[in-house]
Amino acid sequence: MLSSHVRNGWYLGAWSDEIGRTLTRRWITDIPVCFYRLPDGSVTAVEDRCPHRKYPLSLGHLDDEGTLQCDYHGYRFDGQGVCVGVAEQADRPKAALRRFPLVEKDGAIWIWPGEADLADASLLPDTSWLTDPRWTHVHGVVPLKARHLLLVENLLDLTHETFLHPTSIGNAAVAATPIDVTVDGDRVGFSRRMVGIEAPPFYEKSCGLTSPVDRWQDGEFHPPGIFVLHIRVAATGTEEPEGFHMKVLYGMTPALGNETHDFYALARDYLIDDEDLTEFQHKQQLAVMQEDVDALEAQELMYATDPGGTAESSIRSDLAALRGRRALAKMLAREQRGNVPA
């Protein structure tokens, strides 16, 4: 079945702390995926359809040996997804589950829902800051009833912070500062260097800064579904590496239809033991994300009811988002032609 989503790429499938010895269902690019851990602690993910009559395996059982049983007619699968028998019957059907390539690192489980042979762990961005003792972070996932592309474009055009997040991370300086856009293969990067600006409320409180400040946003979109934002805030004139650094990771994972898993991790390299600050930042992050979710869901309705696609106007600040959109379209076209780069 052709998907409207790129499948030959890494998506954030789950945070490590979400997956244990219980069967967890998550839709990824319109595929039902069942995540669980084997007795040795390794994570595995299989298509959540029993080969017998497509009953969801996530409604079944996992025993202490790591054998998965379908709770409809009793098909049983070992840790490799191979059918090892059916309940108490003598027949042993030739059946196996589709297992997805996974990489678990730095507390995140990455899944490749496309052709397993093409899965290449070197395509994953550096996430070592999620486990670096000099940093601290919070993470989670927020459901979004809007198509994946809208979230990609939201993150690639941060001028929206000025208008959508004026009480937290946005102010006039964001929309007023142009970006530099870079392209490296399918990856799209942008850089916005705001110098001598008013500190937005979130950074005033988070860093105890008074205006004027310098604020940097360097974003990387690793299509199809990974976005990393490197943030640096400091009193104007402060030289690197002095200053406050934060990083945000977004795993933008298409779920089912026009719904998306909006995974986030927010990290900082200062006052890492200050739990009150961590709680404040986490609350702020979720508040900002709620503003985005509300906006994208409102936008989704407008896209869904405009199938002909009335022409869109674009301006220079759309460049990173437009390039991201093109990168996704190209990847999808390559995939649907079966013409994948070696």
Place this chain on the structure above:
Amino acid sequence: MTSPSTAALAALPLGTAAATTTPAPRDTEYDGTVTVLSRKPAADGVTSLVLAPRDGVPLPRWQPGAHIDVVLPTGTVRQYSLCGPTAVTDCWRIAVLREPAGRGGSQWIHDEVREGSELRIRGPRNNFPLRKASRYLFVAGGIGITPLLPMIGEAYAAGAEWSLLYGGRSRASMAFLSELAGYGERVTVRPQDEYGLLDLAGHLGEPDPSALVYCCGPAGLIDAVEAHCATWPAGSLHVERFAATPGQHPGDGEGDEPFEVELRSSGVTLTVRPGQSVLGAVAAAGAPVMSSCEEGICGSCETAVLAGEIDHRDSLLTDDERAAGDTMLICVSRARGGRLVLDL
């Protein structure tokens, strides 16, 4: 009267034309191949080239302010002011500043052209002629000195009163200082690293109905001179702006050539004039085409190219997409000479 800058050309290896019977100079535009007789550094990042036709027939006569087209092997056309003496007709001199931020024309000349290389040129043409006056105030910024050099020669030969204010980043980056030194105090050299911004008010002074101001250089300098001369009598100020950076001011048409576009599906061939976009020409012909921003950003007008060399001037396409040469944003991009065949 021979100007000091004529002396600078006296040492050039001139063509063989001067030896035997001298044919009359061409009186039309020259369009052909020339050989690079000499290539010398004129300043940091500036190289001067002396060009002569292979057939020994003298080149067309030209007037100060004239430029020629240099047609690069890619079909790209770049324009350079003639900066030798107007009296010399068997060779021409141009000076080329290496512009890393440009579209590669100057880089190619710096990297590939040697003494003995052949170049295709066209010209001369003059959009910056020197009008008669009893007094001239010249203002040059950086490589903007090139059209002014022959103007100064002319003013000097005519016995006019004149002065030159010449600015640049640093002395080392300013071309032809030694040639200008022969003119003595009429030339004021003001590198920015020694003197800061040019003192335009001091040089230009009060409006003088008998004087003409000629300025060539970067946009900022021209804007400042235009602002200063706003109170001068109309027609006092003459400027030549360098061609706009592509992608910054798409479709301003400065220095563009007309070219043909064939619309394969429609079976129509159009001419795109300088200052007109492919999109404009195509839309005027009634071909169905989408567009939105008309600035080379949004990609709405992206069109498949079946044949021809594209001069990409958009902001959206990646280097790989440009190199593939099979698609273009027709609101701003053009042909690199020759014609384009579009899938329209």
